[in-house]
Amino acid sequence: MQLTGAQILIRSLIDQGAELTFGYPGGAVLNIYDALYEMRDKLRHIVSSHEQGAAHAADGYARSTGKTGVVIATSGPGATNLVTGIATAFQDSVPLVAVTGNVSRDLLGRDSFQEVDIVGITNPVVKHNYIVQNVEDLAGIVRDAFVIANSGRKGPVLIDIPKDITAAKTEYRKLPRFELRPMPQPSQEGIAEAATAIRNAKKPLIYAGGGVTFSDNSQALLSFSEHIDAPVCVSMMGLSSVPAGFSRYLGMIGMHGTATANIAATECDLLIAVGARFSDRVAGDRKNFARGATVIHIDIDQAEIYKNVRAGIQLVGNAGDCLSMLSGAVPPVKHTEWMHHILKHKAMNALPDSGGEGQGPSPRELVRGLRSAMGEDGIVVTDVGQHQMITAQYYAFAKPRSFLSSCGLGTMGYGMGAAVGAKCGNPARPVALVTGDGSFHMNMTELAVAVSNNLPIVVLVFNNGVLGMVYQWQNLFYQGRYAYTEIRRKTDMVKLAEAFGAVGMRISSRDEIRPVLEAAFACGRPCVVDCAVDYKEGVFPIIPPGKNGEAMIFSDDLYIDRM
Amino acid sequence: MSQTNHAVLSLYVANNFGVLTKVAGLFSRRGYNIRSIAASETEAPAFSRITIVTSGSPSHLEQIYRQVLKLEDVRRATFLPLDDLVQRELVLMKLCSGNEQEDLRALTDEFPDIRIMDTSADGCVFIEYTGPTGTVDAVIESARPLGIVEISRTGVTVLEQISAAQA
Numbered sequence: 001m002q003l004t005g006a007q008i009l010i011r012s013l014i015d016q017g018a019e020l021t022f023g024y025p026g027g028a029v030l031n032i033y034d035a036l037y038e039m040r041d042k043l044r045h046i047v048s049s050h051e052q053g054a055a056h057a058a059d060g061y062a063r064s065t066g067k068t069g070v071v072i073a074t075s076g077p078g079a080t081n082l083v084t085g086i087a088t089a090f091q092d093s094v095p096l097v098a099v100t101g102n103v104s105r106d107l108l109g110r111d112s113f114q115e116v117d118i119v120g121i122t123n124p125v126v127k128h129n130y131i132v133q134n135v136e137d138l139a140g141i142v143r144d145a146f147v148i149a150n151s152g153r154k155g156p157v158l159i160d161i162p163k164d165i166t167a168a169k170t171e172y173r174k175l176p177r178f179e180l181r182p183m184p185q186p187s188q189e190g191i192a193e194a195a196t197a198i199r200n201a202k203k204p205l206i207y208a209g210g211g212v213t214f215s216d217n218s219q220a221l222l223s224f225s226e227h228i229d230a231p232v233c234v235s236m237m238g239l240s241s242v243p244a245g246f247s248r249y250l251g252m253i254g255m256h257g258t259a260t261a262n263i264a265a266t267e268c269d270l271l272i273a274v275g276a277r278f279s280d281r282v283a284g285d286r287k288n289f290a291r292g293a294t295v296i297h298i299d300i301d302q303a304e305i306y307k308n309v310r311a312g313i314q315l316v317g318n319a320g321d322c323l324s325m326l327s328g329a330v331p332p333v334k335h336t337e338w339m340h341h342i343l344k345h346k347a348m349n350a351l352p353d354s355g356g357e358g359q360g361p362s363p364r365e366l367v368r369g370l371r372s373a374m375g376e377d378g379i380v381v382t383d384v385g386q387h388q389m390i391t392a393q394y395y396a397f398a399k400p401r402s403f404l405s406s407c408g409l410g411t412m413g414y415g416m417g418a419a420v421g422a423k424c425g426n427p428a429r430p431v432a433l434v435t436g437d438g439s440f441h442m443n444m445t446e447l448a449v450a451v452s453n454n455l456p457i458v459v460l461v462f463n464n465g466v467l468g469m470v471y472q473w474q475n476l477f478y479q480g481r482y483a484y485t486e487i488r489r490k491t492d493m494v495k496l497a498e499a500f501g502a503v504g505m506r507i508s509s510r511d512e513i514r515p516v517l518e519a520a521f522a523c524g525r526p527c528v529v530d531c532a533v534d535y536k537e538g539v540f541p542i543i544p545p546g547k548n549g550e551a552m553i554f555s556d557d558l559y560i561d562r563m
Numbered sequence: 564m565s566q567t568n569h570a571v572l573s574l575y576v577a578n579n580f581g582v583l584t585k586v587a588g589l590f591s592r593r594g595y596n597i598r599s600i601a602a603s604e605t606e607a608p609a610f611s612r613i614t615i616v617t618s619g620s621p622s623h624l625e626q627i628y629r630q631v632l633k634l635e636d637v638r639r640a641t642f643l644p645l646d647d648l649v650q651r652e653l654v655l656m657k658l659c660s661g662n663e664q665e666d667l668r669a670l671t672d673e674f675p676d677i678r679i680m681d682t683s684a685d686g687c688v689f690i691e692y693t694g695p696t697g698t699v700d701a702v703i704e705s706a707r708p709l710g711i712v713e714i715s716r717t718g719v720t721v722l723e724q725i726s727a728a729q730a
Contacts, residue, residue, distance in 0.1 A: 119580070119581060120581070120584065123581070123584065123585055123588050124588060124592050127633075127635070128634075128635040128636075130580075131580055131581075133580065148635060301633070302629050302632075303626065303629035303630050303632075303633055305629075306622055306625055306626050306629065307626060310622065
């Protein structure tokens with residue numbers, strides 16, 4: 001059958017399993033949108049307010065469902081607007097296929113209208129990218145893009161298609177659904193070496209990251225932790241892979257991690273990293289991180305193993321495969337004394353429970369209130385800043401893939417788009433965005449998409465009038481010189497919500513948390529809840545940048561008033 | 564500080580759009596050193612060979628190797644053993660001292676493989692030399708007193724004594 005490149009593109013996306021795409025129309029993708037319209041019964045399309053929002057929506061869809069996110073944008077500004085979303089997905093290893101239109105081949109390289117070298121621009125933030133030169137290659141490229149995005153360590157792939165290719169015709173042959181490339185297998189010697197290290201360890205600690213969450217190996221991790229009787233901590237990317245109630249769980253490690261997780265890292269004699277990359281937010285001083293410990297590093301990306309921390313024992317492979325091979329190589333062991341010591345520390349150093357001193361709702365109470373309003377099934381999306389860390393610390397996650405956040409790139413403005421994507425992919429589950437007034441102002445326009453598509457997302461704006469995380473650093477590390485962080489916008493969040501066609505609510509006291517959140521979830525519409533939060537509320541504990549657990553700061557007793 | 568080694572990295576890459584940019588971009592964004600880079604087509608038209616001379620500590624070189632292998636277009640990467648290489652580099656030099664013939668005799672006595680090319684309109688002489696990098700360095704040093712006006716080097720190109728394809 002002779003079809004145009006645009007028709008082949010859309011059919012190929014469907015052939016590779018896409019059910020839903022996000023994007024924004026434009027000149028260079030007119031043919032693609034025409035083909036999308038033709039196939040609208042088979043492939044849903046959600047139009048964003050801004051291409052960045054579409055990229056984050058595809059990302060949120062992918063993180064929450066495990067499927068491949070697909071986003072389409074036009075050439076030039078459409079393509080550049082995707083870049084932050086692509087970089088976000090790259091840093092957090094999210095499978096994404098981004099399709100951009102470009103000007104026709106005879107106009108390429110002439111600074112034509114809406115022309116940009118998006119392949120050159122995205123090189124550092126994609127697993128791979130293509131500029132399609134022949135319409136005959138298109139179906140194969142789409143399939144390869146899905147293979148690359150999903151194989152090994154996942155990540156984004158970009159396909160740039162000149163407009164004349166979308167119009168050119170060729171024979172369409174349906175290609176089979178993509179298959180993953182074979183996973184690397186850990187060496188037998190590595191497994192044996194790791195097994196010996198585990199047998200000899202007195203104080204083992206497991207440190208799990210996004211590689212566990214997003215390879216769906218949470219269960220394997222829990223079984224392994226029981227098998228070798230070791231406590232587990234997670235990076236932010238690993239959050240939700242271990243249920244909060246799990247007896248060996250120590251919470252998050254790193255800059256805003258729990259005291260116990262960070263102390264365990266300094267005291268352990270064996271650190272088993274699983275699908276985690278020792279980022280500077282975990283190993284602030286990477287040369288001295290877990291310095292008393294032998295390190296076993298399990299990762300599917302062999303380049304991670306020597307990148308930040310040099311592991312004594314490396315296992316390159318899928319987290320689940322490696323963990324079950326290790327369980328097979330070591331008999332069940334007990335570390336009674338160590339577990340007792342660590343769990344006692346955990347009990348004595350629980351994160352502070354109470355709220356702040358003022359009348360207003362504290363961020364902690366709001367997060368706990370959100371958890372009870374959503375139940376175990378809820379999906380929580382965040383933006384970036386204090387609200388994000390408070391959510392990471394206080395929300396009791398029950399199921400994997402229920403925490404979506406820009407952990408690596410730290411993209412303020414990620415949340416509203418990602419929440420749209422998460423709700424599209426999980427219509428039956430409650431979805432909430434926890435954001436701050438700074439982050440929300442960045443991409444709040446995506447709220448319009450939630451309204452037009454009847455997506456009942458609850459948005460909690462932790463509104464404190466300041467760019468809280470930077471403000472906190474200025475308090476701690478810049479002697480209270482609050483340079484340009486006291487934004488104090490005059491935006492009326494309730495009126496704003498109503499103007500968008502959403503519901504607006506307010507929480508200004510503690511008593512209102514529960515009834516307002518219940519009403520917000522009950523209203524069945526997108527709902528923005530303005531939460532008046534005290535600007536003096538900091539995120540603690542905090543480890544100053546470049547340091548490890550020993551340098552942890554526990555409270556803001558030294559709060560400095562404005563200089 | 565840890566020791567720094569020179570190393571020759573040979574990449575066999577798919578001849579796709581922008582492949583050289585992808586390789587060079589990886590080096591620049593991760594802060595890896597490129598002392599020289601040479602790229603050309605190979606015996607198979609769909610593939611190119613990129614030869615990069617880089618340097619770093621052993622763990623640094625290991626990281627470079629692991630990162631380049633992540634690029635889709637890189638099909639094979641080999642750090643070539645420095646003592647088991649056919650390694651060549653070409654240099655062109657323009658000399659303008661005024662009394663070339665006299666001076667050049669000493670140079671050609673020292674390096675008989677030097678080729679002396681046409682004299683340019685302004686009376687200068689072009690010299691071509693091909694050899695291992697170390698000898699190219701030596702030729703340049705010996706020629707320096709003769710008044711080098713311009714130098715252009717190709718960067719190293721190499722083949723293994725026993726090629727990876729055969730092994």
